[in-house]
Amino acid sequence: MAMTTLPERVRKDFPILDREVHGKPLVYLDNAASAQKPLAVIEGQREYLANYHANIHRGAHHLAQLATEAYEGGRSKIAAHINASGTEEIIFTAGSTDAINLVAQAWGRANLTSGDTVLVTRMEHHANIVPWQMVCAEKGAQVVPVNVLEDGTLDLDDYRRALEQHQPKLVGFVHASNTLGTINPVSELTALAKKAGAVTLIDGSQAVPHLAIDVQAIGCDFYVGTGHKAYGPTGIGFLFGRREILEAMPPWRGGGEMIKRVSFDGTTYNGLPHKFEAGTPHISGGIALGIAIDWINGVGVEAITAHETALVQHAHAALGTLPGLRIIGTATEKVGVVSLVVDGLHPYDLGTLLDGQGFAVRTGHHCTEPLMDHLGLESGTLRMSFAAYTTREEIDRAVIALERAINMLR
Amino acid sequence: MAMTTLPERVRKDFPILDREVHGKPLVYLDNAASAQKPLAVIEGQREYLANYHANIHRGAHHLAQLATEAYEGGRSKIAAHINASGTEEIIFTAGSTDAINLVAQAWGRANLTSGDTVLVTRMEHHANIVPWQMVCAEKGAQVVPVNVLEDGTLDLDDYRRALEQHQPKLVGFVHASNTLGTINPVSELTALAKKAGAVTLIDGSQAVPHLAIDVQAIGCDFYVGTGHKAYGPTGIGFLFGRREILEAMPPWRGGGEMIKRVSFDGTTYNGLPHKFEAGTPHISGGIALGIAIDWINGVGVEAITAHETALVQHAHAALGTLPGLRIIGTATEKVGVVSLVVDGLHPYDLGTLLDGQGFAVRTGHHCTEPLMDHLGLESGTLRMSFAAYTTREEIDRAVIALERAINMLR
Amino acid sequence: MSTELIASRQNDVIEEFALFDEWMDKYEHLIELGKDVPAIDAGRKTDDHLIKGCQSRVWLAADEGEGGTVHFSADSDAIITKGLVGLMVRVLSGADAKAIAEADLHFLDAIGLHQHLSPTRSNGLASMVQQMRLYAAALAARRA
Amino acid sequence: MSTELIASRQNDVIEEFALFDEWMDKYEHLIELGKDVPAIDAGRKTDDHLIKGCQSRVWLAADEGEGGTVHFSADSDAIITKGLVGLMVRVLSGADAKAIAEADLHFLDAIGLHQHLSPTRSNGLASMVQQMRLYAAALAARRA
Ligand SMILES: Cc1ncc(COP(=O)(O)O)c(C=O)c1O
């Protein structure tokens, strides 16, 4: 009995996959940068704008009510998807970067003082480094990195050592690395950090589109994600925070929605989650992110994880046949990300020549410069990254195209 | 010769205007809260998501290039529309609230010290009050309000007096009030503030959809606007800042895009405008906001201003016939906003009964609580607000519906 | 017992509103109820009893009655909200604490007014119902 | 004079690339040019002369020649970028400063490679061209 593959089932949902670039059929392998959107998301956003757009909350009219319900429905879907204990633990943000900045500024400025340490890993995205550098510079605190091993996994010994040595106030780490693919043992890392008395923040940007997530099982204090990498729209993401920690945190942005009462004699703030959501929200984004999560669940997170795991193994094997090619990041547990370098060749040249053949890949440091420095990869890597709609055949064709590029450049 | 009216020309662009609520045709008079979107915006966003979505900047592949060009095209359109002297003076933000917070945090924390004053007006939206209260509380500075007169215009004498007395570091004011409709004499206010040595920030949220704007002619340092009120999408807005002032400002959010180089030994920041744009931007929002501005210019800002001015006069006259009704905000220069109260009746009741008849209006304090307190309007007002597609006939019907509501409640 | 009481009162309200097909007629009735509602004692219409919604304000007073029952009285500055809080009081007041705390309040939904219960509506009604339940739950716990 | 020189050099490049219809053939040629480019003197491939794009790095050296002309030499760590900087040097080097500062550089567009000039591409090329112009403009101003 023939089984349909995941891509066979889902590709029809993605209109963009039928297009051409430079006269060649598009093969989109840049999903870690941003995933494409299923029709349900595109149409859901359209439907909102064409049928029930209105500013939400505090609106007594029907459209405002419809829009509020749909937007708050998006929040509920996120809460359920990552198993938060309530919707008030989900703060809508403009993305992961915005979410981490919220924590760095609201939690960090209230809790970090001179001499404190924030511990992160050398595989962090800039989004989980720079906000901490900024607040630490202000407070006289320091950002300390944990080492990454040759195979792209975290150096757990160094992690334990650093926890003990620095007694960090906060520990931040990626759930999955956007450059290496490595899936970190987040429950273990969280438990160790908690034992050391640290608050934990997990950057789930690359996990939400690929893995089942249970923040209560993990036990972390903060968890962030971004919509556009999870089949959702741009300009929207979320911060999960445990209720108690969010309640104790001062607000960050001021304005409408986040207040209870404003006067020139003194202003009081709203309850969760609104305390952290100033101004008119990205209503269509919240609605469409909810639809994206429905889409993921409709397809099945486990099916996506299994599919991508198989793709990574296939890609590793197929790329291994090209001489002079080295895969960067060979952890056993990986999301659908394959970074590589080719001896003597510049990733930019390879990426350009793949583009000419219709393949969208990303080259450079992938916003992980400290990792690239650490691994001695001054020009970065070429990264292919997969999604539910990526096929083995696309990977095979990418390998052929890459071989052609290598030959042209040699 | 019969002239076509503005609504006759543009209503076909707005699919939502054909819908019903509670079985009655929708009459949308809540435009100051958020405007509806023309098809060009809805379709442009759809087209992007279905055809050329990719993460932008630093991408070497074709889709990334297309997306980058379109997104940066949005920035250019904003720059041209408000006559900024270059695109690097336009920072994309999540909206006006986010833009003002950016200035309050990045400029304010670097420039305000103990004893300093930030001067704002009593007609400000919470978005132009609370961020200043927050940074002033931190710095030991104070927020001082300028009075508003009975007719809803700014008390210019009090403004001059306050400038002299407090020598404020920054002066912030709305271009047009979302509650009163009042258009402030922004060039004059800016010139006076500059003479007093203050930096100026104009909240243009309610001006962008209605008025022609020339930031160089006005001479202000900062000007903010929000997409969703200007026929554009949610989750996007902009900060204009004069190049020199932006260059001197430290960044606010940290992460990807806004950096030049990241390392654990020290991080350097990117140039304008990227220094202030951390993380993956709201790409579809930037593109669609550009389309919205094209739409406004296609229709003609002057035509929109003239149309709305006529609507306001018409509404004032028609509403004047209802006994016990008082219009709040009777300045000669107004955008399409009409606030009102009816003796002895609660705006919430009136708004609910208008909703039942198909009319979307807003009731309450409109995020201007200090103004409501000042005017002694504890329960706020009922506000009807207009857009290019609003017709005289809709206003006439709203007046009849309001009369029915009043009779039901008396 | 009290659970049935609450259920039958809800049915009464639903039947009463079934007379009105039209949205506006329903509101006309609600307004009449709002005008009639035996408002809270003047002496209790104080900030202690105030629930500040963003749109309208609600006052709520709760008293323990005989046998663990709870008696409510309430008021609002908006007539429609007042009609709604009056309905809520009519359905719940005098029932026993446990039944109130656990009541399945479906009548607003059934008569097509559920949107007023949305917390984002900010008329104070949702907060009021929450406070009624909290008061009742606390009382029930004390007596258990 | 120099303006015509720049124009005619651009036309030469455009003709040269007109031989290639296919995207890949065009790049093949660019790569050949990149391999051939007379790189910058080793002694000048220093951080002083480095233009750090995010994707590839470019080195640029500029010297004043006779009669207010400017001579450029350049290099890149990526071959395709190197081919492109080579073309840029070929078109501009030796022309007079004013002409360089004001040159209408349309040849990359004409041969379908304009996307490499996009500042957001971050390959260093756009910054290099900007620096060539700035150097030339400064020189022209000094001589005016
Ligand atoms: C005058 C004024 N300023 C600021 C804002 C805030 O805009 P946004 O909510 O889009 O950030 C609004 C609208 O809500 C407004 O009317």
Ligand SMILES: Cc1ncc(COP(=O)(O)O)c(C=O)c1O
């Ligand atoms: C691991 C990781 N963290 C954070 C981010 C930042 O996400 P965003 O740019 O959507 O804010 C990204 C993606 O760019 C990422 O891959």
